[in-house]
Amino acid sequence: MKQIHKALILTGLGQCSIARISGPGGEGPVLVAVEYSGINYKDALAVTGMAKIVRASFPFIPGIDLAGTVLESDLEDYKPGERVVLTGGGLGERYSGGYTQLQAVPSKYLLKIPVGMSTRTCMILGTAGLTAMLSIMVLEDHGVVDGEILVTGASSGVGMIAVTLLASLGYTVIASCGSTHLWHKLEGLGASRTINRISTDADRPLMHAQYDGVVDAAGGKALSAALPRVRVHGCVAASGNAAGAELNTTVYPFILRGITLTGIDSNTAPVEDRRVAWERLQQLVSERKADQLLMATVSLEDIASVCSAKIAGKAPGRFLVSTAGEM
Numbered sequence: 098m099k100q101i102h103k104a105l106i107l108t109g110l111g112q113c114s115i116a117r118i119s120g121p122g123g124e125g126p127v128l129v130a131v132e133y134s135g136i137n138y139k140d141a142l143a144v145t146g147m148a149k150i151v152r153a154s155f156p157f158i159p160g161i162d163l164a165g166t167v168l169e170s171d172l173e174d175y176k177p178g179e180r181v182v183l184t185g186g187g188l189g190e191r192y193s194g195g196y197t198q199l200q201a202v203p204s205k206y207l208l209k210i211p212v213g214m215s216t217r218t219c220m221i222l223g224t225a226g227l228t229a230m231l232s233i234m235v236l237e238d239h240g241v242v243d244g245e246i247l248v249t250g251a252s253s254g255v256g257m258i259a260v261t262l263l264a265s266l267g268y269t270v271i272a273s274c275g276s277t278h279l280w281h282k283l284e285g286l287g288a289s290r291t292i293n294r295i296s297t298d299a300d301r302p303l304m305h306a307q308y309d310g311v312v313d314a315a316g317g318k319a320l321s322a323a324l325p326r327v328r329v330h331g332c333v334a335a336s337g338n339a340a341g342a343e344l345n346t347t348v349y350p351f352i353l354r355g356i357t358l359t360g361i362d363s364n365t366a367p368v369e370d371r372r373v374a375w376e377r378l379q380q381l382v383s384e385r386k387a388d389q390l391l392m393a394t395v396s397l398e399d400i401a402s403v404c405s406a407k408i409a410g411k412a413p414g415r416f417l418v419s420t421a422g423e424m
């Protein structure tokens with residue numbers, strides 16, 4: 098297929114432009130008409146060149162997630178007309194990504210969008226939604242099925258979706274972030290209480306045990322501060338690094354309270370876990386709730402400026418990229 102279409106192309110580290118191209122950027126067996134992508138923190142790092150996210154040569158199409166409709170397929174499992182979602186697994190890092198109208202994608206992590214979920218809602222959730230759901234599944238696996246949960250980086254896409262999911266599952270949610278203008282929104286999504294960023298300043302190895310579990314979308318000082326505040330046999334699901342990559346802790350939360358620290362990597366999550374997570378997202382997030390989560394819908398042309406704003410800390414939360422428009 099030689100259809101002319103539009104894409105955001107990285108021409109070098111931190112350099113991008115909109116181009117009209119012929120044929121998909123990728124070489125996978127399933128050709129997808131991309132309807133939506135998202136702007137994740139990792140996309141912002143890739144597009145601005147603030148971190149070396151792209152592991153392929155330039156020119157390159159970034160975008161770590163996409164949702165759309167199959168146009169052509171070499172595989173029995175995917176038929177033209179089926180709606181599909183792909184997040185991570187190297188998309189927008191090693192393989193040509195979602196910031197385009199047409200993409201030929203690898204099939205390893207390609208999933209059909211659950212029945213009852215629109216393509217738009219699927220990508221409002223995107224990688225952030227999958228990460229939040231996988232985090233909660235880990236808490237459940239470790240026996241944390243009720244009680245008080247701290248969400249760090251609560252203003253992020255991952256954080257806001259985690260707040261929404263935890264509240265609808267009946268947990269009491271404490272949402273922590275520095276974006277105080279979003280506290281009201283977080284309360285609307287189900288947070289019982291909103292608090293500022295937590296940090297380790299003046300902390301002791303064990304603090305008053307407040308939380309049954311933590312969904313950590315911030316990392317760094319926030320994660321270091323959360324660990325001493327987790328109750329006996331509590332669980333922490335860590336996915337973020339926006340607050341830093343270093344972790345300062347002692348063994349005491351682990352050996353005196355038996356807490357568990359588990360890492361979440363949505364990029365390499367097994368396909369069966371993804372399938373379960375997407376089915377649960379379909380059950381837990383209505384179209385109306387998804388709309389509440391959305392910060393803005395933007396075009397391919399807007400991506401670069403939203404990415405710069407994200408890195409500057411001025412655009413947390415879910416930004417949906419609609420690829421609609423002239424081919």
Ligand SMILES: NC(=O)c1ccc[n+]([C@@H]2O[C@H](COP(=O)([O-])OP(=O)(O)OC[C@H]3O[C@@H](n4cnc5c(N)ncnc54)[C@H](OP(=O)(O)O)[C@@H]3O)[C@@H](O)[C@H]2O)c1
Nearest residue numbers: 137138250252253254255274275276337338339340363414
């Ligand atoms: N492991 C995985 O599979 C996975 C998947 C998706 C995302 N992530 C990670 O999860 C995090 C959220 O991603 P996203 O795309 O949802 O992000 P996002 O919507 O762009 O939000 C960015 C978040 O970072 C927080 N932040 C920025 N600088 C900070 C600092 N110095 N100290 C504390 N918090 C800070 C902001 O909170 P404030 O309101 O406090 O500024 C905001 O909540 C990122 O670290 C991302 O890399 C991991």
